[in-house]
Amino acid sequence: MSSENANNISILNANRQDVADEESVRQLEYIEKAKAQVSFMEKELGRKLKACVVTFGCQMNARDSEKLLATLKLVGYEETESEDADFVIYNTCTVRDNADQRVLGRLGQCSNFKKNNPYMKIAICGCMMQEKSAVDKIKKSYRFVDLIFGTHNIYKFAELLYQSLNSDKMIIDIWKETDKIVEDLPVLRKYSFKSGVNIMFGCNNFCTYCIVPYVRGRERSRSPKDIIRECEKLAKDGVKEIMLLGQNVNSYGNDFEDGNPDKISFAQLIDEVTKVEGIERVRFMTPHPKDFSDELIDVIANNKKIARHIHLPLQSGNTEILRRMNRKYTKDDFLNLVNKIRTKLPDVAITTDIIVGFPGETKEDVDDTIDVVKKSAFDNAFTFIYSKRSGTPAATFEDQVPENVVKENFDRLLKVVQETAKEQSLKYEGQVQEVLVESVNDHDDSLMTGRMSNNTLVHFPGGVDLIGEMVKVKITECHGFYFFGEKVE
Ligand code: 5AD
Ligand code: SF4
Numbered sequence: 416m417s418s419e420n421a422n423n424i425s426i427l428n429a430n431r432q433d434v435a436d437e438e439s440v441r442q443l444e445y446i447e448k449a450k451a452q453v454s455f456m457e458k459e460l461g462r463k464l465k466a467c468v469v470t471f472g473c474q475m476n477a478r479d480s481e482k483l484l485a486t487l488k489l490v491g492y493e494e495t496e497s498e499d500a501d502f503v504i505y506n507t508c509t510v511r512d513n514a515d516q517r518v519l520g521r522l523g524q525c526s527n528f529k530k531n532n533p534y535m536k537i538a539i540c541g542c543m544m545q546e547k548s549a550v551d552k553i554k555k556s557y558r559f560v561d562l563i564f565g566t567h568n569i570y571k572f573a574e575l576l577y578q579s580l581n582s583d584k585m586i587i588d589i590w591k592e593t594d595k596i597v598e599d600l601p602v603l604r605k606y607s608f609k610s611g612v613n614i615m616f617g618c619n620n621f622c623t624y625c626i627v628p629y630v631r632g633r634e635r636s637r638s639p640k641d642i643i644r645e646c647e648k649l650a651k652d653g654v655k656e657i658m659l660l661g662q663n664v665n666s667y668g669n670d671f672e673d674g675n676p677d678k679i680s681f682a683q684l685i686d687e688v689t690k691v692e693g694i695e696r697v698r699f700m701t702p703h704p705k706d707f708s709d710e711l712i713d714v715i716a717n718n719k720k721i722a723r724h725i726h727l728p729l730q731s732g733n734t735e736i737l738r739r740m741n742r743k744y745t746k747d748d749f750l751n752l753v754n755k756i757r758t759k760l761p762d763v764a765i766t767t768d769i770i771v772g773f774p775g776e777t778k779e780d781v782d783d784t785i786d787v788v789k790k791s792a793f794d795n796a797f798t799f800i801y802s803k804r805s806g807t808p809a810a811t812f813e814d815q816v817p818e819n820v821v822k823e824n825f826d827r828l829l830k831v832v833q834e835t836a837k838e839q840s841l842k843y844e845g846q847v848q849e850v851l852v853e854s855v856n857d858h859d860d861s862l863m864t865g866r867m868s869n870n871t872l873v874h875f876p877g878g879v880d881l882i883g884e885m886v887k888v889k890i891t892e893c894h895g896f897y898f899f900g901e902k903v904e
Contacts, residue, residue, distance in 0.1 A: 445573035453491040466492035472508025485603035507543035511802035538562035545630035570597035608883035615661035650693030689720035728768040732787030733780035764794035764869035772801035772821035774812035
């Protein structure tokens, strides 16, 4: 059972009888208490209250935000995109410094709305709040913030919201870590036909540039039973496409003891998810090249429900830089893996992440990265400029690269990335592809926009009745990162 909202997207687990987890039942009780409070405030103000969830960062944060929004809706808030609202929450990212700066800029602007709305509450949560320096900054310079919490206790949002509605003080609740996974929290999906599903939380890899292991904690896998149960509920609710989410999905289950019947590999898990009735396509994000097994390649080869897309972060093509990044593979290991994937899975698109400007990186090191980009012929690559994160080992490395050198290398790399991506995309012209229709085109409402199995968008003439349907589209024109096409049949 699920409760409907105005957009006709259901809130999963909103009813107590569906909920097995004790903590989740406790939070549903807080939702009831907060609901009474919000209803009281509505009467005082003579209008409905509005809430805005602002999300920064990755797919994991997007999924967390769907949980925050579900709680806010159940409590009685109407959703709005505007930060001129009665409750605004920033779900933050801290992977790169520009994400931190962006959130602080937005937060500063938001305080102006509060001056005109004494009922307004401002909250901030997510990865950035797991850093003491960031919380100290908010405590000192952003006194108007009402509620601060981190990644480990996001399941307590209903309780914290209730406390905040009943307090004039800044409430701060940050946990250093947790071994707890709370199942069955209410969640409201952005799309009725596709959904992310967390399979694990945290990361044990400690790449030397990366803050994630410090802010998301150690790897904790959900049990296969809970994952399948969630997928079944979603499928019953009309979801056709699922994205299995984790910081390092192919080390799924490594934290279960030997002999535990839950200990199955990621390859086995994804195969099981495709068997759920009603699920037509399954994606995953993100695997680590060092753990990409032959078993997984074989499962993808034999199971057409698994999307024809692998996001395989390279980070650098130079073996010495990779060693200093603690990536645990060499240039040749990566190229061999890509070769194996391209041979066994010729129809799979491979995309990647690359960092430019890691401490000590020379022009020649970037030449190695460019060589890997050319040889791997990536379908797309996200290129990032190295951002020094305090608390990570790389932040203490001495040979930080000057900005102008980084910029030059970045531009050189980007040119090659764009060339290979363009070449790769041309091969789709003339093909007929299965497309999951997502929305009306942003610029032309006679067109629909859908997603191909390889994760790229295609625009084609069609009606809104197709939204949420899997249709066959012939690709007629390639425009770099998107296509035009025509529905066939
Ligand atoms: N600087 C720049 N990019 C980073 N990433 C992670 N940490 C940093 C950092 N300190 C990039 C990696 C990762 C992606 C999600 O973000 O490429 O794969
Ligand atoms: Fe960060 Fe590396 Fe973990 Fe990815 S695998 S989250 S880059 S530490």
